[in-house]
Every structure is written in C-alpha cells, then in structure tokens.
Amino acid sequence: MASLADALLDLREMDRLARLDTPIHRLEPRAKVLATALFLAVLASFGPREVSSLLPLALFPVALAALGGIPFALVVRKVALGLPFILVLGAFLPWLERMPALQVGPLVLSAGWLAYGSLLARGILAMATATVLVAATGFGEMCAALDRLGAPRAFSQQLLFLHRYLFLVGEEAERARQARALRAAGRPLSAREFGPFAGHLLIRSWERAERVHLALCARGFEGTLPKRVQGRFRRREWTFLLGWATFFILCRWRPLPVLLGSLLPGGAP
Amino acid sequence: MSHHLLDVRDLRHAYPDGTLALDGPTFTLHHGEAVALVGANGAGKSTLLKHLNGSLRPTAGEVRVGELPVHPGTLAQIRRTVGMVFQDPDDMLFMPTVLEDVAFGPRNQGFPVGEADARALEALQQVGAAHLAAKAPYHLSMGEKRRCALAAVLAMAPDILVLDEPSTGLDPRGRRLLVDLLRAFTHTRVLATHDLDLALRLCPRTLVLHRGRLVADGPTREILADRARMEAWELEAWPPEG
Amino acid sequence: MHMGDALISATVGGTFWAVSGASLAGASRRLRREGDESRVPLMGVLGAFVFAVQMVNFAIPGTGSSGHLVGALMLAALLGPPAALLVMGSVLLVQALFFADGGLLAFGCNLFNMGILPIFVAFPLLYAPLARRGRPGLGALLAAGVGMELGALAVSLETVASGLTGLSFRAFLLALLPIHLPIGLVEGVATALVLRFVARARPGLLVPRPEPIGRRVLGTILGAAVLVAGLLSWIASRQPDGLAWATARVAPALGAAPGAALHRLAAGIQQRTAFLPDYALPGPDVNLLRQRSGTSLAGLLGGAVTLLLVATVGWLLARRRASPPEA
Ligand SMILES: Nc1ncnc2c1ncn2[C@@H]1O[C@H](COP(=O)(O)OP(=O)(O)O)[C@@H](O)[C@H]1O
Ligand SMILES: [Mg+2]
Numbered sequence: 001m002a003s004l005a006d007a008l009l010d011l012r013e014m015d016r017l018a019r020l021d022t023p024i025h026r027l028e029p030r031a032k033v034l035a036t037a038l039f040l041a042v043l044a045s046f047g048p049r050e051v052s053s054l055l056p057l058a059l060f061p062v063a064l065a066a067l068g069g070i071p072f073a074l075v076v077r078k079v080a081l082g083l084p085f086i087l088v089l090g091a092f093l094p095w096l097e098r099m100p101a102l103q104v105g106p107l108v109l110s111a112g113w114l115a116y117g118s119l120l121a122r123g124i125l126a127m128a129t130a131t132v133l134v135a136a137t138g139f140g141e142m143c144a145a146l147d148r149l150g151a152p153r154a155f156s157q158q159l160l161f162l163h164r165y166l167f168l169v170g171e172e173a174e175r176a177r178q179a180r181a182l183r184a185a186g187r188p189l190s191a192r193e194f195g196p197f198a199g200h201l202l203i204r205s206w207e208r209a210e211r212v213h214l215a216l217c218a219r220g221f222e223g224t225l226p227k228r229v230q231g232r233f234r235r236r237e238w239t240f241l242l243g244w245a246t247f248f249i250l251c252r253w254r255p256l257p258v259l260l261g262s263l264l265p266g267g268a269p
Numbered sequence: 270m271s272h273h274l275l276d277v278r279d280l281r282h283a284y285p286d287g288t289l290a291l292d293g294p295t296f297t298l299h300h301g302e303a304v305a306l307v308g309a310n311g312a313g314k315s316t317l318l319k320h321l322n323g324s325l326r327p328t329a330g331e332v333r334v335g336e337l338p339v340h341p342g343t344l345a346q347i348r349r350t351v352g353m354v355f356q357d358p359d360d361m362l363f364m365p366t367v368l369e370d371v372a373f374g375p376r377n378q379g380f381p382v383g384e385a386d387a388r389a390l391e392a393l394q395q396v397g398a399a400h401l402a403a404k405a406p407y408h409l410s411m412g413e414k415r416r417c418a419l420a421a422v423l424a425m426a427p428d429i430l431v432l433d434e435p436s437t438g439l440d441p442r443g444r445r446l447l448v449d450l451l452r453a454f455t456h457t458r459v460l461a462t463h464d465l466d467l468a469l470r471l472c473p474r475t476l477v478l479h480r481g482r483l484v485a486d487g488p489t490r491e492i493l494a495d496r497a498r499m500e501a502w503e504l505e506a507w508p509p510e511g
Numbered sequence: 512m513h514m515g516d517a518l519i520s521a522t523v524g525g526t527f528w529a530v531s532g533a534s535l536a537g538a539s540r541r542l543r544r545e546g547d548e549s550r551v552p553l554m555g556v557l558g559a560f561v562f563a564v565q566m567v568n569f570a571i572p573g574t575g576s577s578g579h580l581v582g583a584l585m586l587a588a589l590l591g592p593p594a595a596l597l598v599m600g601s602v603l604l605v606q607a608l609f610f611a612d613g614g615l616l617a618f619g620c621n622l623f624n625m626g627i628l629p630i631f632v633a634f635p636l637l638y639a640p641l642a643r644r645g646r647p648g649l650g651a652l653l654a655a656g657v658g659m660e661l662g663a664l665a666v667s668l669e670t671v672a673s674g675l676t677g678l679s680f681r682a683f684l685l686a687l688l689p690i691h692l693p694i695g696l697v698e699g700v701a702t703a704l705v706l707r708f709v710a711r712a713r714p715g716l717l718v719p720r721p722e723p724i725g726r727r728v729l730g731t732i733l734g735a736a737v738l739v740a741g742l743l744s745w746i747a748s749r750q751p752d753g754l755a756w757a758t759a760r761v762a763p764a765l766g767a768a769p770g771a772a773l774h775r776l777a778a779g780i781q782q783r784t785a786f787l788p789d790y791a792l793p794g795p796d797v798n799l800l801r802q803r804s805g806t807s808l809a810g811l812l813g814g815a816v817t818l819l820l821v822a823t824v825g826w827l828l829a830r831r832r833a834s835p836p837e838a
C-alpha cells in the first residue's frame with residue numbers, strides 16, 4: 001500500500017460504492033459471502049499448471065462488477081497493487097520446470113510457464129473477486145454477514161469499531177505525519193522519532209476509545225451491541241448462490257475453454 | 270417527585286495522575302431550568318458533567334438525581350434520566366448508519382427493533398436530521414454530526430439534557446440552528462461552554478468554574494457583564510466592549 | 512509477509528482457516544469469560560491505530576532502507592494475547608478485503624503467521640518472562656525476531672505444501688529466513704520504542720505483569736505446532752494439491768449415487784480434452800507432448816474465446832444496468 005492518504009481515499013471510494021443500489025447490492029450479504037468463499041475454494045482447487053480451465057471463473061467477478069456498478073478501473077487498480085508480489089514469487093517457475101508442456105506452432109511452452117500463468121490467473125481472479133465483494137456489499141453488511149455465519153461475536157463487533165474509527169485515527173496519523181514532514185526538510189522519520197510519533201498516536205487513540213466507551217455506556221451499553229436488522233435468505237439469494245455454485249462446479253469438472261476451442265476451426269485435435 | 274432535580278454536594282475529583290480537577294462545587298438544579306456551566310479551558314467543566322451521569326466516580330462528595338444517589342447500583346436508572354451529549358460527536362456515533370446509531374439507546378432500553386427505529390426517527394425529525402437516517406456517520410459534516418448525536422440522546426427520552434461544548438466546530442449558521450433547536454426544548458438543560466454568547470441566549474442561570482471551584486452562581490447577564498471578576502476567572506466579559 | 516490467494520492450495524487454505532478460526536473463537540470465549548467484552552470498542556480503535564501505523568515508514572539507520580511496525584507484539588503487551596489476536600485478525604481481514612493485501616483464502620495462513628505465532632508463542636515465551644524481569648526492551652527484540660522467523664518458516668511450509676510455486680522448501684527457507692531476520696529486529700526495536708514511550712507517558716496502559724505461560728498452555732501450543740507441521744509435510748509429500756487429491760479419492764465412493772454416470776462422463780471428457788490431465792507431469796515425454804499439442808492449441812484458443820465471451824457479457828450487463836429502465 002502506497003501511503004496512508006491514498007489508503008483512506010480508497011476506503012472512502014469503496015464505501016461510496018457500497019451504498020449504491022443495484023441488484024447485487026440488494027442481495028442478502030450472506031449469499032455474496034458464501035458464493036465468494038465457494039469461488040475461492042474452487043479456484044484454489046485447480047492444479048498448479050492449469051490456465052485456460054480457470055478462465056471461465058472470471059465470469060463471476062466480471063458479472064458482479066457489471067451488475068453492481070463497480071468500475072472496472074477500481075478493480076484493475078486493486079489487482080495491480082497485489083500483482084508485483086506474485087510476479088516476483090513465481091518468476092522462478094519457468095526456470096525450475098523446464099520440461100516442455102505445450103506446443104503452439106513453433107513455440108514450445110515449458111511446464112514452468114504454464115504454472116506461472118496459472119499463478120497469475122489465480123492471483124488476479126482472487127483479488128478482483130475480493131474487491132468486487134466488498135465494494136458491492138459494504139463493510140457493515142459484511143460484519144453482519146460474518147456474525148450470522150457464526151464468526152465470534154467479539155470479532156465481528158470490533159471489526160465494526162475498527163472500520164468506524166479507521167478514518168478518524170488514519171486522518172489523525174496523516175495530519176501528524178504531514179505536520180512533521182513540513183518541519184523536517186525532507187529528512188525521513190528516524191527510528192528514534194518513531195517511538196514518540198507512534199506512541200502519541202497510540203495514546204490519543206486509546207483516549208478516544210475510552211471516550212467512545214463512556215459514550216456507549218451512557219446509552220446503556222453493557223458489553224454487546226444489539227443485533228442488527230436482518231435480511232432474509234429468499235428465493236433470489238438461493239438462486240444466486242446455487243446458480244453460481246453450479247457454474248463453479250461445472251468449471252471445475254469440465255474444461256470449458258478446451259471444449260470451446262475444439263469446436264473452432266483449427267482447434268480440433 | 271422532588272422539586273430539586275439535580276443535587277451536587279461538595280464534589281471532589283482527582284484524576285489518577287493527581288490532578289485535582291474538581292474542588293468542591295455544590296449546587297442544585299430545578300425542573301425545567303436551563304443552566305450554563307462556563308469556565309476557561311481545563312476549569313473542570315467536562316469532569317463535572319461526567320459525574321452527572323455516573324461516567325466518573327467522585328473522589329469525595331455526592332451527586333443525586335431526583336431521589337437517587339449516583340452510584341454503580343443506580344447507574345441504569347440514572348442514565349435513563351440523564352442524557353449526555355459528548356463534546357466530540359465522533360465519540361458517540363459509531364454504528365454503520367445514523368438510524369441504527371440513534372436507535373442504539375432505545376434498543377438498550379429494551380425496545381424491539383421496530384419501536385426503537387420509530388423513536389430514533391422521531392428524534393431525528395426533532396433535530397431536523399431525518400434525511401440523514403441512512404447515511405454513514407463519518408460522511409457527515411460537523412453540524413450534522415452534532416444534530417445526530419443530540420438525536421441519539423433525545424431518542425432515549427431523558428428528563429435532563431447535559432451538553433458538553435455543543436457549539437464547538439460549528440460555522441455561524443450551524444450555530445444559529447443549534448441555538449434555535451435548544452431554545453425549543455423544555456428539558457432541564459445543563460450546558461458546558463466557553464461560548465458566552467450561547468450561554469446568554471440559552472440559559473438564564475450561569476455557574477462559573479475556575480480551577481475546579483464553583484466561583485459564581487447567578488443570573489447569566491449579570492455574571493457575564495462583571496468585567497473585573499470575569500477577568501479574574503480567565504474569561505472575557507460578554508457582550509464585549511464597544 | 513502477507514500471503515495472497517494465488518500461492519496456496521484449497522487444502523492448505525482450508526486447514527489454516529480452521530486453525531485460525533478456532534483460535535479466534537477460543538480467544539473470543541476467553542474474553543467473554545473474563546468479562547472483558549466491554550473492551551471491544553478499545554480493540555476496534557486500536558485495530559484502526561495498528562492499521563494506520565503500519566503505513567508509517569521510518570528509516571533504518573545505516574541501511575538506507577525503511578521499515579514499519581506490524582504490531583502483533585505491541586497489541587499483546589497492551590491488551591493481552593486473546594484480545595490482541597482478535598485485533599490482529601480484524602486488521603488482516605481489512606487489509607485483505609480493501610487492499611488486496613493478503614488473500615481471503617489465505618487469511619487463515621496470514622493470521623497464523625502474523626498473529627498466532629507472535630502472540631501465542633513469542634509473546635508468552637520470550638517477551639513476558641523478560642518483561643517481568645525488568646527487561647522489556649530485550650524481550651521485545653527477541654520476541655519480535657523469533658516471532659518473525661517463525662512466521663517466515665510458516666510461510667515457507669504453507670507455500671511448499673500448496674505446491675503452486677515449484678520452489679523447494681530449502682530454497683524458500685534460504686530466501687525467506689535471512690530477509691525476515693532484520694525485519695523482525697526492526698519490529699522489535701519499534702515495539703520497544705513505542706512501549707517505552709507509552710510506559711512513561713501513560714504508565715497505566717501496559718498490562719502490568721504479563722503472565723508467563725502455564726505448562727498446560729505451553730504443551731497445547733507445542734502439540735498444535737507439531738500437529739500442523741506434520742500435517743503440512745504430509746500434504747506436501749502426497750500431492751501438490753490436496754483437495755484435488757481428496758476429490759479423486761472421494762469421487763469413486765460416490766459411485767452408487769445417481770449422479771455417478773454424469774460424473775464419469777465429465778471425468779471422461781476431462782481425460783480426453785484437458786491438456787494436462789491430473790497435472791501429474793511425467794518426465795519430458797515427447798509422445799505425450801505430441802499427442803496433446805492439438806488439444807493444447809484448443810485450450811489456448813478456447814481460453815482466448817472464453818475471455819472474450821466473459822468480457823462481452825460483462826459489457827452487456829454493465830450497459831443494461833446503466834441505461835434507464837424503459838417505462
Ligand atoms: N484523564 C485525565 N487524566 C488526568 N488529568 C485530566 C484528565 N482529564 C482531564 N484532566 C485534567 O483535569 C482538568 C479539568 O479538565 P476538564 O474537565 O476536561 O476541563 P474543561 O472541560 O473545563 O476544559 C484539566 O487540568 C485537565 O488537564
Ligand atoms: Mg471540556
């Protein structure tokens with residue numbers, strides 16, 4: 001992640017998108033979370049050198065983004081953030097697995113290249129899907145979904161607080177950083193300065209938390225937040241979930257692109 | 270019901286680091302009164318207010334609300350009677366949407382979701398913020414946050430309204446709206462402020478805190494106009510000269 | 512050290528989800544039992560703090576590079592281990608969801624590497640006893656260093672067990688352990704500096720006497736570590752991808768089910784058409800290669816057409832959504 005300021009901007013953008021009103025946004029969040037979980041499990045269950053058979057899965061994030069009004073540019077930006085890591089980690093593959101695996105005309109691809117391609121495809125699909133899921137659901141709704149799917153109460157509740165105070169604490173940190181930078185004449189934060197810098201921020205956050213807690217107690221808080229208004233799993237949700245589940249399983253068991261390719265002129269074996 | 274709604278007797282509070290923030294204020298509040306608590310920064314205003322709903326425990330002395338002494342055993346009842354609007358609305362609003370947040374108090378009071386939402390919406394209407402119900406608190410302006418925080422307390426239908434620096438961070442228009450709003454209320458009100466104009470407009474009676482001591486208690490207009498004493502309490506006289 | 516979803520197989524991801532999920536549930540129960548649930552707002556705000564402070568880089572003297580705080584150890588010192596784990600979990604989840612920093616399937620792995628290991632192993636075994644003897648700085652340094660190395664070790668194990676990168680365990684260790692040693696030490700120094708500042712400015716905040724770990728808990732941790740390591744090496748030695756292997760084992764058992772014929776048909780088609788059925792590549796078998804090049808081309812062409820189709824569908828859906836509904 002580049003900088004705190006960018007991160008906060010990004011968060012606001014995601015929040016804005018989460019408040020759109022589209023068929024995808026209107027789905028009960030649990031349906032989206034479960035479908036995504038299934039998607040990721042199926043994606044991860046493909047073998048290490050499969051590339052083309054993964055591709056039909058792209059329909060899931062693409063369709064969700066299209067129907068949910070999530071700009072493709074945002075998805076691309078998020079994916080681009082995470083991609084360098086995978087690019088570097090997989091870079092050894094073509095070199096490690098040199099046995100030929102695929103010949104297209106004069107070009108012979110080694111198993112390593114296939115594995116590399118597979119790694120990239122997985123990374124892109126997984127990151128794109130996670131981005132679309134959050135953007136089309138919203139954080140509060142995600143917490144509620146996690147809660148209802150059985151996540152520990154304390155966990156989902158403090159996630160809610162984390163998200164709420166991310167902006168305040170983040171902006172406080174950013175202001176402090178800028179204030180320091182203005183007087184530092186380009187000298188980066190030294191390790192010695194870091195203690196007081198982070199320490200101040202920590203104490204301020206802590207005091208904020210104490211005030212929040214007082215304010216909560218003043219309104220009758222006794223340890224747990226009341227349950228949120230709950231949506232229900234209706235036909236729409238079942239259709240969504242089962243429809244995608246069927247599609248994922250189909251993708252897993254039949255290499256659709258290969259079938260498709262063999263129908264094309266020149267593609268038949 | 271007693272005529273005295275709020276009784277503060279020889280209240281002392283020392284913070285863990287030894288700071289003596291309150292040094293013996295004693296006063297009584299009556300039904301329907303609007304009282305300003307003024308004092309310089311660090312005079313002890315917030316500390317005093319936090320004792321009124323039991324957020325802080327006194328080191329010595331006593332606070333009574335109606336017939337009830339404020340202590341851990343009576344907190345639930347006290348907090349139903351005394352509604353506290355914190356200085357920083359960001360400390361209060363924490364749920365994903367304004368409506369859920371304002372409904373938080375009523376739900377803790379045991380109302381079912383539908384009833385709590387209805388109360389929340391009514392409170393939001395009272396402060397002219399019904400259109401914000403579906404918004405996320407962190408997307409609001411300061412003025413909007415203040416109204417929502419006020420609604421969050423009103424939704425619990427308290428008898429006494431305690432407000433800490435309600436005009437900080439508001440632009441002139443936001444401040445005027447707040448004044449109009451608070452003037453319309455019939456609750457017993459205590460508001461801590463160093464905004465003397467606000468005190469003058471809203472509260473016939475004023476208490477002055479200076480370094481933890483209650484140094485004046487009387488009609489607002491007279492106290493604020495006493496230049497010499499105001500100077501001694503590190504405050505500016507109001508209205509200003511010229 | 513955030514792992515993405517691309518690197519892990521379904522089995523490894525699932526296993527660590529189970530481990531981390533159980534730890535979160537356990538920590539949550541502990542919190543409730545000790546009546547600490549009212550600290551939930553504090554935990555949330557500190558989570559926001561950790562998230563923000565992770566993005567503040569500072570210069571590492573004498574290297575020209577910069578580092579940042581991860582925060583697990585600091586959280587453990589401030590809140591105690593169970594609450595610290597919940598906070599770390601939520602920070603990692605936010606990073607995965609909003610910033611594609613670490614995957615969702617890999618969340619279990621990431622929480623294990625960056626949460627459970629430093630908080631439930633390094634903190635009680637190294638930080639707590641040294642802090643009790645009045646050496647919190649040394650404790651932070653050692654605990655952070657060891658915690659980070661354990662994390663790197665776990666990353667290696669998880670990646671190799673997933674079998675998607677092709678690198679050997681040894682290669683991974685050689686690459687990761689040395690890199691993470693200085694990172695761990697920097698984490699230790701930063702943690703010590705922040706804790707020292709807090710100890711002076713607000714002495715009340717730090718857990719007064721971090722409890723050293725009891726024998727039973729220690730036994731549990733060691734047992735779990737052995738179990739996890741064993742499981743991982745077992746998976747790694749079996750099959751590159753555990754779930755594929757598991758499905759292959761389970762599928763015949765479903766033979767009696769009515770869907771079996773369909774399944775067999777599907778499997779048959781896959782056998783005939785996939786250019787690398789079973790992805791167990793034997794040696795460089797030229798015949799095999801020649802035999803498959805036709806279908807491989809089909810795969811390639813088909814892949815391109817698939818992408819084109821997906822893009823078209825996406826475009827159509829987006830356009831339909833954008834155009835106002837007809838009255
Ligand atoms: N948590 C605290 N710990 C120690 N001292 C405090 C704390 N909160 C307030 N104080 C001190 O108590 C005094 C009164 O503070 P406060 O009631 O906030 O004043 P006011 O609201 O009038 O500005 C000040 O000197 C302040 O520094
Ligand atoms: Mg104050």
